[in-house]
C-alpha cells in the first residue's frame with residue numbers, strides 16, 4: 463500500500479542448482495528480508511529438498527518500496543511453483559494475502575483488514591486469506607474470499623481438490639478492534655441558547671462540506687457548537703466505515719467499527735507530522751484520522767504558523783500528502799474543518815464585558831498568523847459573542863438537522879457521483895453539473911468586484927449557493943440562495959477585516 467491506496471505486487475521465483483541460498487530482490491525492507499527465514503523453514507516443514515539450491519524471489523514493480531509480512535504466502539507459493547514439476551494454474555484476478563508461521567500455517571499481519579479491502583477495490587475476484595472472520599466484507603459482491611489454514615490446503619484448493627470445508631476452519635483473530643478511549647460528548651443543537659447565525663452556518667457547512675472559523679471570547683460556546691456540529695453529520699456508509707477504520711489501522715490508533723464519523727481535536731502543541739502525517743513508514747495524521755468527519759482545531763492562534771500553513775492544500779483537495787525520500791504518500795482527508803480562536807491573545811478584543819489588554823501589534827500578529835493562510839479556504843467566519851441566558855433555544859434537534867444534512871448530501875452524491883461534496887467537487891465537474899442564470903453570475907461578479915474578492919472566493923460563493931439550494935431540496939439555485947451565499951462571504955470578509963483593524 464502507498465498511503466491508503468493498495469498496489470498490486472507481483473511475486474516471481476526461480477530455483478536453480480547452485481550454492482544453497484535464498485535472496486529476495488525488488489526493494490524489500492528489513493521486515494521482508496526476515497521472510498526468507500520463514501520461507502526456508504516452511505519449505506523444510508513441507509519436505510521440500512532445498513539442498514544446493516539457489517532460490518531467487520523477485521517482487522515487482524521493483525521501484526516500489528515493500529514492507530511487512532503480507533507477501534509471505536505469495537512468496538512461498540511462487541517458490542513451490544518454481545520447484546514443482548507441474549505448477550498449478552493460478553486463475554486471473556487472484557491474489558494471496560497472508561503471513562506465514564514457521565510451520566507453513568497462514569496467519570494474519572498488521573493492517574490485514576485494510577489490505578483485503580484494497581484488494582477488493584483493485585478488482586481481485588479470488589482472494590486467498592488466512593482463516594479470519596470476514597463478515598465485514600459480506601457486502602462485497604462478486605468476490606470470493608477463500609480462507610485457508612495452511613499452504614498444502616491452499617495448493618490443493620488451487621488444484622481443484624476441495625479437501626476442506628469452510629466449517630472445519632478454526633478461525634484466528636485479527637487485530638482486536640479497539641474501543642476509542644475518548645468519547646465524543648453528544649450535544650444536541652436544541653439545548654444551545656442563541657447563536658442563531660452560527661447554527662445556520664454549521665448546518666450549511668455540514669450539508670456541503672464547508673469549513674468554519676469561529677472567533678469569540680472564552681466561554682462563548684465555541685467548543686459546544688463544535689461538538690453539536692458532529693451530531694448533525696450523517697452516518698458513514700459501510701464502505702466509508704471500512705475506509706475510516708483502515709486509516710486508523712495504518713495509524714495504529716484505536717477505533718471501533720462505528721458508523722459515526724470521526725471527531726478529532728488535536729492539541730495546539732501537536733507537530734506538523736502529527737497533523738498531516740509522516741514518519742519513516744508514513745502514517746496518517748490528524749487530518750486523515752478526521753477523514754469523513756470533523757477536525758476541530760481549538761485555539762487556532764496557538765498552533766504554530768507552519769502547522770496552520772500545512773492545512774491549506776488538504777482543505778481544497780481532500781488529500782494529505784506526506785513527502786519522504788523515495789516519493790510521497792497520499793492519505794485521504796475529506797474533512798469539515800471547524801476552527802476556533804479567541805480574537806486576540808487575551809481573548810476580549812471587541813468584547814463589552816472586559817477590556818482587551820493586548821497591544822495592536824501583538825493582536826495583529828496573532829490574527830494574521832491564523833487568518834493569513836486559511837481565510838480564503840473557510841466559507842464562514844463567525845464573530846461570536848457571549849449569549850445572554852435570556853436568549854431563546856431553537857426548536858431544531860440534532861436528529862432533525864441530521865436528516866436535512868443527509869438529504870442534502872444524497873443530492874450531491876447523485877449529482878457528482880462518488881463522494882464529492884459541493885465544497886470539494888473538482889471545478890470542471892462542478893461547472894458541468896451546476897447551473898446559474900446569467901443574472902446571478904453578473905450579480906456575483908458585481909459584488910466580488912465591490913468587495914475585492916479573489917477568484918477562489920467567488921467560486922466559493924457558487925459552491926455555497928448550491929449547498930443552500932440542496933438544504934432546501936431545490937433542483938435549481940434560486941436568487942435567494944445566491945443572495946444568502948453572498949451575505950455569508952461578505953460577512954466573512956468583513957469579520958476578517960474587523961479583526962485585523
Ligand SMILES: [Zn+2]
Nearest residue numbers: 806808818820
Ligand atoms: Zn486582547
